[in-house]
Amino acid sequence: TQLLEQSPQFLSIQEGENLTVYCNSSSVFSSLQWYRQEPGEGPVLLVTVVTGGEVKKLKRLTFQFGDARKDSSLHITAAQPGDTGLYLCAGFVSNDYKLSFGAGTTVTVRA
Amino acid sequence: GAGVSQSPRYKVAKRGQDVALRCDPISGHVSLFWYQQALGQGPEFLTYFQNEAQLDKSGLPSDRFFAERPEGSVSTLKIQRTQQEDSAVYLCASSLGLAGRGEQFFGPGTRLTVL
Numbered sequence: 001t002q003l004l005e006q007s008p009q010f011l012s013i014q015e016g017e018n019l020t021v022y023c024n025s026s027s028v029f030s031s032l033q034w035y036r037q038e039p040g041e042g043p044v045l046l047v048t049v050v051t052g053g054e055v056k057k058l059k060r061l062t063f064q065f066g067d068a069r070k071d072s073s074l075h076i077t078a079a080q081p082g083d084t085g086l087y088l089c090a091g092f093v094s095n096d097y098k099l100s101f102g103a104g105t106t107v108t109v110r111a
Numbered sequence: 112g113a114g115v116s117q118s119p120r121y122k123v124a125k126r127g128q129d130v131a132l133r134c135d136p137i138s139g140h141v142s143l144f145w146y147q148q149a150l151g152q153g154p155e156f157l158t159y160f161q162n163e164a165q166l167d168k169s170g171l172p173s174d175r176f177f178a179e180r181p182e183g184s185v186s187t188l189k190i191q192r193t194q195q196e197d198s199a200v201y202l203c204a205s206s207l208g209l210a211g212r213g214e215q216f217f218g219p220g221t222r223l224t225v226l
Contacts, residue, residue, distance in 0.1 A: 002153065042115070042202050042217025043154070088153050097210030098167070099144075101153030 003027050004089055004102035012108040013079055021074045021105045023089035032065055032072045032091040037104070043088055079109045113137070115218035117203050123224045124193045132188045132221045136205030143186050144215060145178055146202040154202050159210055160186060166210075172197075193225045 007022045023032070031050045035043035047056050049065035049072060056063045060083075062075040076083055090101040116135045124130050136143050142161055146154035147170075157170040162183035171178070175194075180186040190197055200222050204215040 004153075006153075041219050042204070044217070045214050048214075090153070097159065098156045098170075099154075099215065101155070103151070103153050 002103060003100040004091060006087075006089060006102035006105050008105060009103070010106050010108075012110065015080060015109055015111050016078055019076050019079055019107065021087050021089075021107070022071070023073065023102055024071045025091070026070065028069050029091035030069075032069070032089060033099075034063055034072070034074055035088040035090060037086040037088060043090075076107075079107075081109045081111050083107060084109050115203055115205055115216050117201075117218040117221050119221060120219065121222050121224075123226065125226055126195060127192050129189065129191045130193055130223065132190075132201050132223070134186045134188070134203030134205075134218060136184065136186070136203070137207075137216055138184075140205035140207050140216075142206040142208065142210045142213075142215075143180055144204045144206075144210075145186070145188050146204065147172075148200040148202055148220070150199070157188070157201075161209065190223075193223075195225050198223055198225045 004023055004025050013019050033048045034046045037043040047063045052067045052069045054065045060077045064073045086104045086106050088101050088104045090099050118133045144159050145157040147157055148154040158178045159167040160180040163180050175191045177189045200220040202217055202220045204217045206213045206215045
């Protein structure tokens with residue numbers, strides 16, 4: 001059983017559309033991270049959010065950490081085919097060093 | 112190389128065979144982690160090393176799984192008497208500082224298929 005639930009599991013959109021991926025848990029996380037994983041590669045860190053209510057922007061990607069530090073979202077504006085990939089959220093519970101991952105959301109952006 | 116490397120990239124084993132998976136972390140990185148990623152799932156923590164010390168092996172699925180990092184650099188994950196349920200991608204990650212502090216850099220993984 002994974003601590004973090006991601007939704008949706010799959011997302012297929014047209015180039016130029018917006019999308020949002022959600023990451024939810026009943027546990028409180030000291031920090032939460034978002035990764036992107038390409039086929040045949042390991043996950044690559046996109047961002048770390050630490051403070052409840054925090055919003056971080058990375059070009060067309062906006063990450064939000066919930067006020068209670070139990071949930072997060074990733075929003076992509078004007079998606080491009082290069083955004084295609086598996087998006088994973090992960091977090092440390094309290095000061096635990098174990099990184100817990102969600103099951104991932106597979107995003108496909110069609111040209 | 113600049114990143115984490117793993118070998119082999121692909122491994123096919125017959126049920127009951129022993130396998131050894133190698134991880135070369137980024138030079139100088141203190142922390143090393145092994146994860147198991149089943150098809151359609153996120154990575155699951157297996158074990159953690161701080162230098163040569165294995166501080167946590169609570170995620171290892173059974174006593175058939177064994178990991179070592181004898182000199183605090185290269186690590187090997189060994190699986191004895193492989194079973195079909197062991198089929199997965201095994202990811203290695205390293206970080207510069209102590210666990211929980213600093214970014215974890217992942218290798219490309221070893222895809223293990225047990226027939």
